[in-house]
Amino acid sequence: MATHTTRMLIIGSGPGGLSAAIYGARAGMNPIVVQGLQPGGQLTITTDVENYPGFREVIQGPWLMQEMQAQAEHVGTRMMWDTIVSVDLAGPVFRAVGDGGDIYEGETLVIATGAQAQWLGVPGEQELSGKGVSACATCDGFFYRGKKVVVIGGGNTAVEEALYLTNHSDDVTLIHRRDSLRAEKILQDRLFAHPKVSVLWNKRVERFLENTANGELRGLALIDTQTGAESEIATDGAFVAIGHAPATALFKGKLDMDAAGYLLVEPGTPRTKIPGVFACGDVMDHVYRQAVTAAGTGCMAALDAERYLAAKEFAGKAASEAALG
Template sequence: MAGQDCGSDSGGPETRRFKSILRCTQKCGTVLGARENQHEERRSGLKAQRSGTGENFMSQRHAPVIVIGSGPAGYTAAIYAARAMLKPIVIAGLQQGGQLMITTDVENYPGYADPVQGPWMMDQMATQAQNVGAEIVHDIITEVETTVRPFRLKGDSGTIYTCDALIIATGAQAKWLGLDSEQTFMGGGVSACATCDGFFYRGKDVVVVGGGNTAVEEALYLSHIAKSVTVVHRRDGFRAEKIMQDRLLSRQNVSVVWNSVIDEILGTEAKPPMGATVTGVRLKNVVTGETQELDTHGVFVAIGHAPAVSLFEGKLKQKPNGYLWTAPDSTATDVPGIFAAGDVTDDIYRQAVTAAGMGCMAALEAERWLAAQEPLHEAAE
């Protein structure tokens, strides 16, 4: 998909934040354009339902299986559950399609000889899930009750969903540095999505923070847009795949500052309409303690992701690092009938293909678990 002119980076912080939502839509073409329309329809629908004018205000929906999340894990789970005649409902969440909706070239997913666009691939998964019988609902789950049977979920629309088996595929979200200045310049030079915001730094100097696959991918993408890319990494070597490291280090406009962290993001906190704007960063060497300042127009944070588990804290067992716990060689959580798949539980691989595989596992395990409950229900009757 060809990139499109997304407009200038003028305007205040609120304008830039709004543009940030639209950037990836305009860059990635019609697929994301359709997704943004869906987001708008979803927001309008939820508002109408909350106000009591929607048809489904405080309605109730039941399905044998409900999937929370619409990334590779969620859609694959839905495909397998639908083929098992379990009539799954997929609650898409705010970002339908997951993290691949902000990914440009996907080169390592089996079945595609040439790189494909992440949004297109997720659109295909959604269509496949619907074609085999899954229902995709544009809602956001705000509450989950795991101690009742059937399980009970409340949507932001006011709809109550119940299910006999629940598959959690809520994925993960970007981590931030935790600096006050990071929040100050959010939307004014600080971003966690090069695909979304890179266009606004065409011909400018940018900094990428991190050393894993995400950081290297972001830096590679930006190297085709920005005048210069400086990668700041707290260690003395990347953790990314070797082939990606070689690609990045071969780029003449890319440099690396090893053993360093961002100590502060610098900039001007101008009044509206210009808003706060990044002008540089202060770096600190973690070995020597020395600091240096580096001029830059943008800071892209790519230090990993945290699992989206807020709905389940205190309700489901978690690993020490916060990811949902599952039994060995299984997607089963500590609550019978609830399964977890993808980046919400995978703290090792975090790949689209492994997420899809886990979605398959979760659906198969849910099917078997439900089948095992039928004799129990019959005996109870």
Template sequence: MAETHRTKMLILGSGPAGLSAAIYAARAGMEPIVVQGMEPGGQLTTTTEVENYPGFAELIQGPWLMEQMQKQAENCGAKMIWDHISEVDLSQRPFRMKGDSGDEYVGDVLVIATGAQARWLGIESETALRGKGLSACATCDGFFFRGKKVAVIGGGNTAVEEALYLTNHSDDVTLIHRRDELRAEKILQERLFAHPNITVLWDKTVDKFVGEGDPEGLVAIDLKDTKTGEITQIPAEGGFVAIGHDPATALFKGHLELDSDNYIKVEPGSTRTSVPGVFACGDVMDKIYRQAVTAAGTGCMAALDAEKFFAETEFEQG
């Protein structure tokens, strides 16, 4: 039998943003329900080594960190439900959602923390070497490739920024682009071309990521020339796919204001969306930083914004 779950604060998503919101909401007596989504724990559950999350002197594991966040939220009083929201009605409060399970979720305020996913190339060797020399975030993982030869795949702002960032750790960075010119902003291109430690390979696509060793790790990349079809190989111990991210916002099109890249628009300096009582945090609204610690920070902000909104509307209603 389908159930109806009612709460003062409904939170969609269980990554660092959603769980941080849950911790703050539970401590404020909001009795939050967290609908965990298709990937409980978010992107960190697919990340092995985490070295840049504050508070841990030693390297930690991504899945362990998310497990601890969830336990903390539950200990504070948050309720976790494994389900995926497939329908939303934001036309009036309380907001109503329907899950794939058939259950209905009703919340006086809503916090959206559904995150974003890095785009991948979609080739078989890529899946096998993720986390084994292959990454979609130079800021997250570049430190692990100090002094090693690394390659970045892409041609937009993200790819150029990642290539420039990686020069902090490597003096041998290669940018691989499928066309003969970049899409990145002119100022970024100028910085890239002026850097002595970056080489650009034009008209190349990745044919295969090559792994060796036990445990297996990336050692080379096979490239296909887009004009001649010729296959060449370059050595690389680190590979970074930087072809963009897709925020999980399809569900909210027509309900909330989105920007040109489909991220949820929020008021500057807050987590307030275009619908009063609906708040967004983490990678679903942040296309610049995309870090676990910034997601957690905006999760805190969303809970505080939502709790304040709830208190004010309750007072106004008498």
């Protein structure tokens, strides 16, 4: 067991956390990044990435995160292979404890623990992830231009995903296990009025079906939730849109959250209610959830952390001078 100290402690190693690390290191804050259970975040389980700025060709998600980590280390970031199990935000130094007992102390804290898409948990789902099954239409919809796609879910996210996919597909089917949607009425009105969208009611996805010839998705096996009847629907792409779960359990009772568990920040900033504690990326963003927006808020968190420390040091120096007369 050891104690590691830094001017900027970052929990989480996705695009938000690593961007904060890059900016923090360049500002001389010698950041420590505690990588967590999924080093690199959700992009490490994403194959083709075509919408991250700066790359004309399709790149691979794991490769992008490896490059971000290498850049962060190159400018002075310390990467720690550990998982945080408890935090103390009382200050003025913020403390986190790893599952092996190591203690991490930071004058500032950047929370970049992210969020995970919720999955159905049925056969074929994970096996066909990236091979026709996705949880992000904005990320992967482009790859299904002119193809048949389905969206699974009934809330705002599902309806928004279905409407977005009409930019790429003329055949979009929304599959919902009930006979009415939970989405806001204005979104429902847009969905029902769209000529490219159809809805399958009272259908539960039983499993995702593989095309054994190429190892990709060929369709879904469905169960009628009222009659129990079995059916299949052919599709090229299936988008699971039943919500996301932010990784915020560590901060319950310590930081403000919304009803879904996302950390609340001052609008337009990464600042939480505790001075010196910042949140960036998907842990505080339930709207956009993109790598580039996570990276942007990571940059903001590092800049605000540097300004916080500078103001604190200036105030401390002024107080010392005043005490000396």
